[in-house]
Amino acid sequence: MHTTTQSLSALQSYADLSCARQELLQAFWQDILSSSSTHGTPATLEALLEYAYRLASVVGQIPPQAMAIVLSIDSSNFARYKQTQTFTHIMQALDSMLCASNLTSDSLVAMQALQCAILACESPKRIQESLELMRHIIATGLCDIQRAKRLFTMLEICFSQDKKIAPSLESTSRNISTKALEDEFSSIASALESAIPHTKPALDTAKAKLQNKGFSIGVAGVLSAGKSSFLNALLGKSVLGTSTIPETAALTILHYGQSECAEVEFFTPQELAQHKSSDTLTNEQKALLEMGQKAIACEELAHYTSANHKSGFYSLVKQVKLALPLAFLQNNVEIVDTPGLDDPVRIREELTKSYIQQCDMLIYVMNASCAATQKDMDFILESLIGGHLARILVVLTRADLLSGKELESSLNYTRQSLQQELQKARYDGDIQALLDSIDFIPVSSLFALGYKTDDKDIIAKAQAQGFTLEQTGLPKVQAYLESMLFGDNAPKQRDLLYSAYRGVLLELDTARQNIELQQRIMQANSEDRHKIAQELRDKNEKLKESMHKAHKQLETLASDFMQYLHELLSLINAHLNAHIQRLFTQLYDDAIYEYAKNAKPSKERVESIINQSLQDSYHDLMREYKYKVAKKLRTLNELTLSTNASLPLDTPLAMPIITHPDNSAAITTLASTLALAVLELNNAHSKNSQEKLRASLQELLRTQLGDFTHLLTQENTRIQGLLEQSLAAYTKAQENALQEMIAHNLSTLESTLAKQSSPSDIQALESTFATIQSLHNEVQMILKALR
Structure with a gap:
């Protein structure tokens, strides 16, 4: 300990090292020692600090981007970083200084010494800039999240303790x-x-x-979760129809208008054919499809959107745009009431999922008494992992029907279910951080709307149960939205x-x-002007070369991504084998159990086991697939932006939306076919030949599940095609922007050369x-x- 103190004292002579900085370096050193691999680390902190002393003079010359990379490096990722061009450039810039310190650029010790020099000498402001950039590196998966969190915590403690350095690490921005x-x-x-x-x-x-300032808020939930009732309370008037059975059967977009009006958009015949036969349509329904869209009075809304109306028009409606003169919707705020996630019209459920991928915020509505269903969990995780949502608000409706203890139990159960689903999805990020991005507010929609509309009867019922307007939960929701919007x-x-x-x-x-x-x-004189003109032409040629190089890099990134998709499918298929083995165990054990009773497994029992197993396997595997592809797409987008940083287009690559095709019907059909084959095997064997059944059943499952594997590859093929289209469009946009820049340069040159200057x-x-x-x-x- 004595030698370490001496080293710290030596550093203090040029960096005015405080006690907080000393504690920071000690904590950082302990973190190095506790890491899984410490190969190449010096035996003492003293040796590392001696190296850091020699490197301290170059710390101020390191730009924040490079500093972020340096702070991200540890023993687990050092080998990967050494292979990157960015790392090579950083080390080349420091090469002479490293040699003077008896260090080599490919040494982990050199990195650790440089990290110590940064932590000892650099200003909080510069470190904060690097940490902001470091968060992007974490998102790409290059930096261990837990290790990064420890570093962030160390710095926060250091800078909050040392008032001479900074009051806190929080950015003034x-x-x-x-x-x-x-x-x-x-x-x-x-x-x-x-x-x-x-x-x-x-x-x-x-x-x-x-x-x-357009801001889009999606409202989703399973059928009859109370979405429309909640929205009516939020808007302060009964705008949307409510019922004890499914009511909203179309995507309803609420936006501001000086007067109430509605416009209904119908499916095209091609879209409708996906879920409904045109042969069953009435002449009136066919006429609506030919119209494409229709303006209606708000009072007619239920005639077109209610699943309970005798007209049956609801199955033809793709979406409804509803204009309302409500202050809440001003400043281009848009609220979308979606159909239930278990909508029997499959194309409408996919429409809901596609919209949520693009909205700015999601309000997810659950019935407090039956929250956290599998459908709820799947959708929330898809939205968090696959979309660009920063936060999700979960509204637990019908809070007035539960006691305080029951409501708290429902909230805890929902949180725990989300954590378990993240673990099942093999989410390797910070689960707690993801959970922290979800807020929960219980709401009594009925009582809240009663207070908003001054309904004396409902207010009396609310007060009888001890519910003030504040206790309905609605003011909390409004405050939450206010902070998100304004x-x-x-x-x-x-x-x-x-x-x-x-x-x-x-x-x-x-x-x-x-x-x-x-x-x-x-x-310039005449001769120099011609030289300048040539320089500009050369510059334009270099721009073209940069574009060509960027396109080659894009092609490489795309190729890497396609290879990743191929490898991912192999991984998913490997995981599928584990699911098949589990199905085999269930079917085989069931057969043995029945054989012991001199009986055979029933058709209903076998079909139930197979159908449930395949449905569960499909959704588990698709959830894992969606998470991994979404993560890779985010990395690809960041790499694309960095690759094209010197080019004129400042637009991100349009990434394909990852859906979660239901395929329940296809899986049910597959399960029925497989069940018949399994029943035939079961009937061909008995207690005396159960070992032969084992081998035959395993072979049957391996050969009969090719169609199931095909379901998993369909999304892979779709994403590959969409990404190729996006890259082609992105490349074309870059070329157009470049041509405009070149033309502008030449125009400026010609006009300036022709002008006589005073x-x-x-x-x-x-x-x-x-x-x-x-x-x-x-x-x-x-x-x-x-x-």
Whole structure:
């Protein structure tokens, strides 16, 4: 311990090392020792700190991106990092310093020493920037989540203890007012438009997008979970029909309108053919399909959307758009009441799932007395893992029918069920972090609506049960939505601001480059002007080369992803073998049990075992498949953006939506066919030949489940095709953006070469450049704060 203190003291001579920093280094060293592999680690912390002392002078030169990579490295991933080009560049930049410290660039000790130097010397602000970037690395699976969490905790403790360093590790960007940034955006846009008039169209587009503030809230749940009743309470009026049996039979989009009106959109004949024969339609129903859509009064809504109405129109309706003059829906807030997840019209359930993949927020409604069904769990996990939702609000309805103790029990059971399902899905991320992104609020919709509409009878019933408006749970839901929609840290608000400012930064970059070019040309003689022209042509050629290189990298990424899909299918098939073995054990043990009684397994029993086993196996395997593909797609998207960082298009690759095809009917048919074959085997054997039954049954299951495997490969093929289409469209968009940039460069060159410049022109250009440079610096600072 004495030698360690001496080393810490040595570091203190140049970094003013505090006690908190000393404790941080000690904790970091203990974490290294407790890791699974410590090969190459020096015997003492003293040796590591001696190396760190020599490397400390270069710490301030390491950019946050590189620092994030360095802090992400440990003994478990070091070999993988060494193979990357980014790591090689970092180590080459430090090579001379490492050699002077008797370290080699491929040494884990060198990394650990550099990590110690960062933790000892770097400012909290710079470390925080690196940690924000490090979270992206964690998302790709390159960094161990638990190890990262320990590092985050160490730093938080260190910086909260040492007041001289920082009051806390919390980024100051969290306290930025989005309203102030919206106002500032208008000011920046006006200044840029005045300086560079031709930027007006792009700026108008950015301002319109920022002002639009569209926010989409999906409301989902199984049939009769109370979605419509809850929404009526939230909206403060009985807008949607409610019933004790399934009522909402269409996707209903609620948006703001100055007066109430509705528009019904019907399925196309081709879409309808997937779930309903056109031969059974009446002439009136066929006429509606030919119309495609129809404007109706809100009072007629049930005529088209209710599964209980005698018209039967509900099976023809794809979705309904309902305009309402409600303040809650202003500012482009959109609420979508979805059909039940167990909707008998399969295409409508898939429509619901597809929509939820794209919405900004999900409210998932469960009946508190029968929450956390398998259907509930599957859908929530699909939405969390496969979508881009930051948070999910689970609303437990009919809370007034349960006691406080029963309600708490229902909440606990739901949380535990989600955790178990994540474990079953082999989710290898931070399960607790995922659970923390789900909020639970119990609600009494009936009593809440009574208070909202001032219904004296319902209010009397509510008060008789001790329910005030606050106790109905609705005010908590409203406060939650308020924070998500309009708060300074509302995710959607920050994303919109980031997108708008990013667009302005691209315009400023282009303007700055153009002005620099014009300045050079104005100040050049005739010969130099021709040299500048050639330089610009060469630059355009390099842009083309960069595009070609980026496309090759995209092709490599796509090829790697397709290979991953192929390997994943092999993995799923391997897991399928375990499910088949479990089915074999069930069928064989059942047969032996019946043979012992001189009987044979019944047809109903065998069909039940096979159907339930195949259904469970399919959903378990698809859940695992969806999670792994979704995770890989997120990694692919991040790699795509980094690959194309130097190119003009600032649009992410459109990723395919991963669905979870039900296939219940196909599995039931397969189970019936397999059951007949198993029954034939059972009848051909008895107690005396049960060992022969074992071999025959195993062979039968192996050969008869090819169709089941095919069901698992269909989604693989679909995603592969969609991704190929997305990559082709993305590549084409990049090419178009590049051509526009090249054409603009040439146009600027030609107009500047032809222009005769005066001293006043040069002075005006210098003034414009100063304005552009100032705006550029400001926008860069804002973007850094937003991220």
